[in-house]
Amino acid sequence: MQEKTRTITISKFKEEVYAGLTANPKYLSSKYFYDTKGDKIFQDIMAMPEYYLTDCEYDIIEKNKKKIAALFAGDSNNFNLIELGAGDGKKTKILLKHMVKSKLDFKYLPIDISQNALNQLEKALQIEIPSLKTEPLQGTYLETLDTINSIRDTKKVILFLGSNVGNLLHPQAVLFLQNIQKAMKKDDIFFVGFDQKKNPQTILDAYNDETGITEAFNKNILMRINAELKGNFVADNFLHWEVYDPETGTAKSYLVSKKAQTVTIKDLDLTIFLKPWETIHTEISQKYDDEVVSWLAKESGLKIIEQFSDEKKYYKNYALKK
Ligand code: AVJ
Numbered sequence: 271m272q273e274k275t276r277t278i279t280i281s282k283f284k285e286e287v288y289a290g291l292t293a294n295p296k297y298l299s300s301k302y303f304y305d306t307k308g309d310k311i312f313q314d315i316m317a318m319p320e321y322y323l324t325d326c327e328y329d330i331i332e333k334n335k336k337k338i339a340a341l342f343a344g345d346s347n348n349f350n351l352i353e354l355g356a357g358d359g360k361k362t363k364i365l366l367k368h369m370v371k372s373k374l375d376f377k378y379l380p381i382d383i384s385q386n387a388l389n390q391l392e393k394a395l396q397i398e399i400p401s402l403k404t405e406p407l408q409g410t411y412l413e414t415l416d417t418i419n420s421i422r423d424t425k426k427v428i429l430f431l432g433s434n435v436g437n438l439l440h441p442q443a444v445l446f447l448q449n450i451q452k453a454m455k456k457d458d459i460f461f462v463g464f465d466q467k468k469n470p471q472t473i474l475d476a477y478n479d480e481t482g483i484t485e486a487f488n489k490n491i492l493m494r495i496n497a498e499l500k501g502n503f504v505a506d507n508f509l510h511w512e513v514y515d516p517e518t519g520t521a522k523s524y525l526v527s528k529k530a531q532t533v534t535i536k537d538l539d540l541t542i543f544l545k546p547w548e549t550i551h552t553e554i555s556q557k558y559d560d561e562v563v564s565w566l567a568k569e570s571g572l573k574i575i576e577q578f579s580d581e582k583k584y585y586k587n588y589a590l591k592k
Contacts, residue, residue, distance in 0.1 A: 280498070287495055288538050291550075296542075298491050300437055300523075300553035301410060304384045305494050311487040313358055318483055320475045323433055326585035327463050328361050330578045335368045341576060341589055342427045342459060348375045349425035352418055354411050355434045356380030359391045362429065363398065370399055376427075377403040381414045411446065419453040426458040433465035433585070436556040439520075440566070443556070447570035451592060460572065460590040464558040468584055470516045473557060477521055478512040485510035488523050488552055500536035507531055511549075519557035525550040563588060 283302060290297045304312065316324040331338065342349065351369075353362055359380065366378060378395075382388050388406040395404055407414055418428065428450060435443055450460055477484055488510045492503035509526040527544035534541045558566075560577075563586075567574050572590040579586045 291542050295549055297551040302491050306386045308490045309384050309387050314483050318479055320479045322584055323465050326580040329580050330587050331361050331364050334578050335365055339369050343374050346425045349427055350377050350379055350421055351427050352379045353429040354381050356382050357387055361431055366399055370402055379405045381407045383410050415449050428460045430462040433463050437554055444569045451571045454592050456592055463587050464563050465585055467519050467557045467559050470514050473514045473521055503533050521555040523553040
């Protein structure tokens with residue numbers, strides 16, 4: 271990463287950590303889960319049997335790859351496939367392989383907040399699909415919208431898999447989707463995954479596995495503050511706590527302080543005091559149904575043109591147009 275970008279990223283991290291830990295109630299943003307260690311833990315999450323999201327979406331893409339590829343290509347002979355939050359690209363690779371085999375003319379532009387994830391993805395793609403044209407881009411979704419916006423002459427297919435939109439509450443999700451819509455032209459396609467409402471226990475289990483992988487993922491944000499901002503959080507002094515409200519479809523993650531404790535973060539010149547059982551809210555994982563997805567689409571000026579689901583109806587991918 272360029273030095274300038276890195277400085278900006280770090281000061282943003284500092285700023286947001288400061289704001290969150292001095293707020294009442296306290297919070298930290300889940301976008302900071304993804305450092306090298308966090309990327310690795312998230313890969314472990316995706317491989318857990320409880321975390322059904324990845325398997326469902328993998329299934330949907332595998333079973334429908336022909337249809338999806340045809341939908342993406344339409345009658346254009348050249349397009350850009352832009353992926354927001356590409357991560358390790360496990361699911362996208364099925365599509366990429368199929369599309370390259372079908373001789374579709376396209377370029378793949380993976381975007382991710384984690385430079386580490388992008389480097390690994392690029393390396394893997396060079397080996398697995400050497401003829402694929404790739405152009406990785408580091409940044410948050412919002413930062414990279416500008417780049418997406420600047421691609422005007424070539425057809426765009428925007429991928430947003432993994433129910434990543436679920437990290438946003440509805441009002442922010444609408445703003446985000448409106449920005450996507452503004453960056454789209456008539457023939458462009460937005461292909462997005464929305465995890466569906468289901469038995470609340472299934473959802474709780476996905477975010478509260480017995481092996482403690484999700485716990486380690488949640489606590490990794492504290493470890494990152496320790497490493498990058500000279501903090502002294504003690505992971506064992508916190509509980510990983512997950513709640514799911516079946517009425518709103520909102521799953522929320524917390525770190526709960528097990529006792530009265532002080533934490534100092536040197537680089538922020540900050541000492542915070544946590545009361546026993548005080549919370550730090552770290553993540554939202556919103557769940558959806560067709561009605562809510564239709565509402566989100568309408569609010570952001572998009573139309574659902576097709577949808578795909580797994581057999582259990584746990585998860586859905588929707589193709590949207592302007
Ligand atoms: C990558 C945001 C889709 O919310 O399901 C997994 C992240 N957090 N386990 C999700 C996550 C805890 C995940 N997203």
